Amino acid sequence: MEQIALTINDRQLSASSGMTILEVAKENSIDIPALCYRQELSPIGACRICVVEVERSETLVGSCHTPIAQGMVIHTHSKKVLQVRKTMVELLLASHCGNCFMCDKANICELRSIATDLEVGLPRFQVKKRYYPVEDASPFIVRDLTKCILCRRCVSACNEIKKEKVFGIAYRGFDSKVVVDFDQPIDKDVCRDCDVCISFCPTGALSKHGEIGEEKKGEPLIISG
Amino acid sequence: MPVRTVLLGQGTCCISAGAKQISAALREEIARLDLAGTVQVKHTGCRGFSQIDPVVIIEPEGLLYSEVKVDDAPEIARSLLPQGQPIERLFYRDPVTDRAIPHHRDITFYNKQQRTVLKNCGYIDPEEIDDYLAVGGYQALRKVLSEMTPEQVIEAVKRSGLRGLGGGGFPAGRKWEACRRVPGDEKYVVCNADEGDPGAFQDRSVLEGDPHSVVEGMIIAGYAVGATKGYVYVRAEYPLAVKRLGIAIAEARERGFLGENVLGNGFGFDIEIFQGAGAFVCGESTALTLSLEGARGMPKPLPRPRTTEVGLWGRPTLLNNVKTFANIRWIINKGAEWFASQGTEKSKGTAIFSLTGKITNCGLIEVPMGITLREIIFDIGGGVPGGRTFKAVQTGGPSGGVLPEGLLGTPIDFDSLTAAGSMMGSGGMVVVDEDTCMVDLARYFLDFTQKESCGQCSLCRLGSVQMLEILNAITEGNGRIEDIDLLIELGESVKIGSICGLGQSAPNPVLSTIRYFREEYESHILEKKCPARVCKGLISYIIVSDKCKACMICLRKCPVEAIKGGKKEVHVIDQDKCTRCGVCLSVCPERFGAVEIIPGREVKIHG
Ligand SMILES: Cc1cc2nc3c(=O)[nH]c(=O)nc-3n(C[C@H](O)[C@H](O)[C@H](O)COP(=O)(O)O)c2cc1C
Ligand code: SF4
Ligand code: SF4
Ligand code: SF4
Ligand code: SF4
Ligand code: FES
Ligand code: FES
Numbered sequence: 001m002e003q004i005a006l007t008i009n010d011r012q013l014s015a016s017s018g019m020t021i022l023e024v025a026k027e028n029s030i031d032i033p034a035l036c037y038r039q040e041l042s043p044i045g046a047c048r049i050c051v052v053e054v055e056r057s058e059t060l061v062g063s064c065h066t067p068i069a070q071g072m073v074i075h076t077h078s079k080k081v082l083q084v085r086k087t088m089v090e091l092l093l094a095s096h097c098g099n100c101f102m103c104d105k106a107n108i109c110e111l112r113s114i115a116t117d118l119e120v121g122l123p124r125f126q127v128k129k130r131y132y133p134v135e136d137a138s139p140f141i142v143r144d145l146t147k148c149i150l151c152r153r154c155v156s157a158c159n160e161i162k163k164e165k166v167f168g169i170a171y172r173g174f175d176s177k178v179v180v181d182f183d184q185p186i187d188k189d190v191c192r193d194c195d196v197c198i199s200f201c202p203t204g205a206l207s208k209h210g211e212i213g214e215e216k217k218g219e220p221l222i223i224s225g
Numbered sequence: 226m227p228v229r230t231v232l233l234g235q236g237t238c239c240i241s242a243g244a245k246q247i248s249a250a251l252r253e254e255i256a257r258l259d260l261a262g263t264v265q266v267k268h269t270g271c272r273g274f275s276q277i278d279p280v281v282i283i284e285p286e287g288l289l290y291s292e293v294k295v296d297d298a299p300e301i302a303r304s305l306l307p308q309g310q311p312i313e314r315l316f317y318r319d320p321v322t323d324r325a326i327p328h329h330r331d332i333t334f335y336n337k338q339q340r341t342v343l344k345n346c347g348y349i350d351p352e353e354i355d356d357y358l359a360v361g362g363y364q365a366l367r368k369v370l371s372e373m374t375p376e377q378v379i380e381a382v383k384r385s386g387l388r389g390l391g392g393g394g395f396p397a398g399r400k401w402e403a404c405r406r407v408p409g410d411e412k413y414v415v416c417n418a419d420e421g422d423p424g425a426f427q428d429r430s431v432l433e434g435d436p437h438s439v440v441e442g443m444i445i446a447g448y449a450v451g452a453t454k455g456y457v458y459v460r461a462e463y464p465l466a467v468k469r470l471g472i473a474i475a476e477a478r479e480r481g482f483l484g485e486n487v488l489g490n491g492f493g494f495d496i497e498i499f500q501g502a503g504a505f506v507c508g509e510s511t512a513l514t515l516s517l518e519g520a521r522g523m524p525k526p527l528p529r530p531r532t533t534e535v536g537l538w539g540r541p542t543l544l545n546n547v548k549t550f551a552n553i554r555w556i557i558n559k560g561a562e563w564f565a566s567q568g569t570e571k572s573k574g575t576a577i578f579s580l581t582g583k584i585t586n587c588g589l590i591e592v593p594m595g596i597t598l599r600e601i602i603f604d605i606g607g608g609v610p611g612g613r614t615f616k617a618v619q620t621g622g623p624s625g626g627v628l629p630e631g632l633l634g635t636p637i638d639f640d641s642l643t644a645a646g647s648m649m650g651s652g653g654m655v656v657v658d659e660d661t662c663m664v665d666l667a668r669y670f671l672d673f674t675q676k677e678s679c680g681q682c683s684l685c686r687l688g689s690v691q692m693l694e695i696l697n698a699i700t701e702g703n704g705r706i707e708d709i710d711l712l713i714e715l716g717e718s719v720k721i722g723s724i725c726g727l728g729q730s731a732p733n734p735v736l737s738t739i740r741y742f743r744e745e746y747e748s749h750i751l752e753k754k755c756p757a758r759v760c761k762g763l764i765s766y767i768i769v770s771d772k773c774k775a776c777m778i779c780l781r782k783c784p785v786e787a788i789k790g791g792k793k794e795v796h797v798i799d800q801d802k803c804t805r806c807g808v809c810l811s812v813c814p815e816r817f818g819a820v821e822i823i824p825g826r827e828v829k830i831h832g
Contacts, residue, residue: 045526046681048722059721059729062526080721084684087718091687124711127691150680169521169680172504174690176680 006072021063022050025076032076033085033114035202036151037064041160047151049088049114052076060084082118089115092149094123095130095174096203103147103204107218110202111149128174137187141198141206148205150176154197162196228263229305231255232282234347236271236433237465238426242278246295251281254302264305267356270434272347273589274334277317282329282347289329290315320585320607334586337605339567341575342551343591346434351469354476357437363482365557369445370490373557378449379405382553384561386573391417391508391546392621392650393726394572394639400543404450404533407541412452414443415537415544417513418459418466421505422622422651423673427577428547430589432459432466435551436473440496442550444482445557447494450543455496458513470498505623505677509725510544512679523679524725548577568594572638578620582655585610592637599633602656613658617741619666621650623673624730626737627657627666646737648730662759663742664749667734668696674731685728688719692735702762702826704750709739754825761805764822768809770795772819779809779820800826 002017008030015024020043025032036047043065051060055073060081063074075081093115100106132145155167155178170179177183180190191197198206233239233248248266255264272280277291281301288311290301297315304312316325317332326332340346349356357363369378383398404412416439420428431439443455459467474496477483485493499517506512507522510532516522517537536542552574556564565573572594578601581587585607592601598618602608609615619627626647628635635645642648657666675689692715695708716732723729739746748754755763768779768788773795780788780796787803790796796819798809810820 043526045724046683048682048684048724051722059723062724065526083714084718084722087688087715088683088722091691092683094691095687125691125695127687127694149683150686152681169523171680172506173676173678173680174686176678176686 004068004070004072006068006070006074008074009076015068017068019068021052021054021061021066021068021072021074024068025063030076032063033117034064035110035114035149036153038153038157038200041153041156041200044152044156047088047149049085051081051084053078053081086118086120089118089120090123090125091127093120094125094127096149097129097131097146104207104210105204105217109204130174132177135185135187136209137185138191139188139209140193140195141186141191142209143186144205144207145177146205147203148178149203150178151202152178153200153202154178154206157196157200162194166191167197229265229286230284231264231266231301231305232269232284232348233266234271234278234280235268236430237463238275239271239279240465243295244279247279247281247293247298250295250298251302254299255305258302258306260302260305267350268352269348270346270351271430271589273343273430273591274332274586275588276334276586281315286311287328287330289317289327289332291317320610333607334588334590334605337592337600338590339575339593340591341555342431342438342548342577343434343589345438346430349435351434351436352472354437354473354480357435361558362437362554363441363477363480365554366441366444366482367488368557369448370488370492375405375449375451378445378557381556381561382449385556385564386561386568386571387549387552387556387564388572388639389546390548390552390577390652392648392652394649397545397549400533400545401446401449403531404452404541404543407534409541410451411454412450412541413537413543414447414450414452414455415513415517415542416443416455416457416547416550417508417510417544418457418463418547419501419505419508419513420460420463420547420651421508421677422653424581424653424655425579425622425651427579427589427652429463429466431547431551432463432470436466436470437477438551438554439470439547440473440477440483442553443496444477444487444494445553446543446545446550448487448492450541452541452543453493453495455494456517456537457496457498458501458507458517459498461500461502467498467500474498504679505674506679506725506727509727512725513544514542521679523681524727526724569636569638571640576637576649576652578652578654580606580654580656582619583609583613583615583658583661584656594638595636597633598628598635598637601637601654602633606656609656609658613660616657616659616661617663619647619655619657619670619734620653621648621730621733622653623670624648624727624733625650625653626733627663627741628737629741632741646740647733650730660757660759662700662755662757663738663745664696664700664755665757665759667738668693668700670734671696671731674727678727678731679725682723682728684719685723685731688715688722689728689731691715692719692732696735699746699749700755700760700762702749702753702760704746706747706750708750709743709746712736713739748824752825756824758822758824763826764805764824765800765826766798766803766805766807766809767821767823768796768798768813769819769821770797772817774817774819776814776817778812778814782808782812784808 004017034050036044045062045065050063052063053075054061135143158164158166281290281293379401387397388394418428507516509524511525512522575591577591617627678685680686716736758764787799813820
């Protein structure tokens with residue numbers, strides 16, 4: 001396997017060709033946040049939270065889907081990168097009307113955890129909110145698209161792991177939405193008890209029916225900033 | 226043999242101006258006067274001067290009649306009799322000098338242009354292949370097939386310096402070469418005619434006026450890169466373009482320019498039309514490919530395999546714009562050196578713009594690269610009408626930047642426009658005058674792009690909406706001074722953090738108006754005034770007391786009874802009640818002109 005020499009955050013590194021920037025970073029304990037990326041799935045590249053600065057590229061580069069190249073000079077935590085990531089998380093939080101106190105996934109929510117790491121506090125703006133009614137007709141899955149950040153992991157997981165095509169994307173711009181068929185609510189007939197998409201969803205958008213009084217999963221997350 | 230030809234534009238724009246009826250009336254009159262033997266009426270594509278459509282041209286004299294109506298048909302027909310005289314009343318009048326100009330070659334709108342791609346538009350009948358052949362059509366294809374190897378064709382395109390005219394300006398020759406080099410016996414040539422920018426109509430005009438030039442360019446491209454199949458991705462909203470292109474393809478097939486054995490040369494190539502649903506983002510190369518394959522048109526994140534390597538159905542695919550293909554025959558016929566001698570060092574050939582907005586001569590223009598914005602706007606465009614003052618020009622479609630008067634010396638080419646904060650883009654060019662509010666303008670363009678976002682990148686999807694909300698707040702008088710910096714920060718983030726050109730350029734109108742017209746944003750926020758008197762929340766309607774004749778017209782018409790006054794009593798608007806609907810201004814008799822709009826919310830009574 002060809003070895004590639006590259007620089008990440010001023011460290012000279014070497015890695016096998018074909019690896020992505022994110023994989024090399026991880027191997028070298030450099031922590032880049034990711035929302036749509038999951039090791040088990042092929043890269044989606046939609047959320048852009050994993051962007052890094054690559055010298056001589058005008059735009060930032062998605063590290064989860066960009067393979068390394070000979071002599072690449074990468075900055076994963078430059079001021080520019082951090083600012084863009086923060087803005088992104090702020091926008092995601094601001095457009096999402098989930099209430100973390102009430103959310104079953106609050107302690108394992110990846111969006112919250114990234115927000116904590118980036119020290120994103122209250123968003124500086126009040127963007128339009130996404131609002132959709134909770135879909136809880138199915139005995140296996142509760143879907144609250146209000147909390148969806150359109151990472152498309154559920155689409156890919158269902159597709160690649162279960163080899164089903166339950167989900168798709170519809171509409172444009174702010175109105176984009178993960179849909180089932182022609183935008184049918186999830187009900188008994190749609191999805192069986194496989195849990196795959198639920199386990200991949202980084203937020204509280206997909207969950208199982210909880211029992212009242214059930215304890216939340218994970219350690220409490222503290223948001224600073 | 227006809228002695229005279231009457232040319233009548235039949236583009237979408239001409240037809241909506243009544244060109245079909247005029248044609249029918251003219252033909253009828255010509256038959257009635259027994260002129261059919263000596264006069265031929267020919268339907269052509271649009272000549273681009275939308276301002277004076279419909280236009281009738283009489284050749285060989287080169288007379289141009291402007292803004293022709295159906296009722297003019299008998300007179301035009303009579304003028305074609307042997308003893309007939311030109312009709313002066315229908316001559317075009319130069320709006321600047323007010324001189325009547327009989328010949329089209331003397332009209333400044335045309336004579337400063339340099340028409341290459343548009344040369345045949347308005348001269349030949351796009352539905353008659355013989356017309357195209359008569360002006361040298363398919364000669365380039367013959368030459369290529371009989372004298373040139375594919376490598377020589379690519380070499381010529383490279384030497385010509387032609388850059389893709391779909392907006393990006395990528396060197397066409399290099400793209401062709403890359404596509405040729407990819408191994409594979411099944412390759413595709415795709416023509417991008419999505420033209421999603423609502424203000425642009427150049428691709429439509431080429432397809433409606435000279436479809437064979439695109440077909441010929443595509444066949445040559447197919448030969449050069451080794452493709453056997455071509456697709457034209459046209460937006461479904463262009464039925465006339467689709468129809469004429471369909472006729473052109475059928476005719477070309479009939480004459481052996483398309484098919485399994487093109488011109489008996491053993492090379493096979495055919496073209497199919499695909500009608501796209503017409504989303505703006507589907508013009509982006511990877512989204513277009515997905516859309517052609519029947520999937521949702523969403524751009525793929527970089528780095529993706531290049532379309533030239535893995536394109537349509539996973540095969541090597543050459544994607545170029547309509548105008549890029551239409552240039553090819555000229556490069557082959559007149560030579561790469563001829564082409565390269567035009568334009569600037571890095572941008573060769575011509576550029577096509579749809580010139581619109583507050584401009585005397587609006588229409589479609591083709592100019593040499595390197596011409597300045599000033600020459601386009603003031604010489605070809607005739608400047609701003611109605612004695613108003615030029616304020617800015619926006620180039621490149623909805624995500625282009627806005628350039629102020631000080632930058633009118635900017636030459637038109639890919640790199641200079643980008644350096645100034647705008648772009649060549651789709652070739653839209655919108656001129657605005659002092660009555661246009663820059664904040665409102667930025668808001669208008671951003672409103673378009675944010676709706677067209679495919680929605681995958683969080684910054685493009687949410688950031689542009691957030692920017693729009695801030696702009697809305699500013700135009701409504703609820704802006705905060707920090708908002709200007711927030712807009713810049715958000716705009717820069719959206720630009721560098723989005724996947725495709727849509728998100729990467731959508732903030733341009735906002736960023737460039739802040740850069741060049743920041744004081745206008747500040748007036749909205751700090752003084753609560755819209756200096757251009759556009760934003761409803763930041764203006765007042767007043768009645769100028771010494772002009773008011775107390776006629777009671779506005780008082781009666783005001784829907785909210787905000788106007789106080791009576792007979793012989795000067796009228797006054799109660800600013801608390803006024804909803805700024807503008808009715809009073811439009812009903813106040815022109816000779817009084819007593820109602821005016823002033824910037825800001827005038828709460829005290831103005832006298
Ligand atoms: C959002 C977006 C919209 C686009 N729309 C068009 C279009 O309508 N027509 C076009 O030719 N190119 C369009 N492009 C550019 C294409 O991606 C591609 O670069 C072009 O078709 C290549 O042809 P060219 O090299 O001849 O310019 C668009 C790009 C983006 C990012
Ligand atoms: S999904 Fe995450 S961010 Fe949203 S409410 Fe639940 S815990 Fe909070
Ligand atoms: S439902 Fe969950 S996994 Fe699916 S797109 Fe939304 S946030 Fe991502
Ligand atoms: S920049 Fe906008 S339009 Fe382009 S891929 Fe991202 S979300 Fe879609
Ligand atoms: S602008 Fe409309 S509401 Fe205001 S005074 Fe005039 S007519 Fe009445
Ligand atoms: S994690 Fe890379 S784009 Fe989402
Ligand atoms: S994994 Fe397909 S619906 Fe849950």
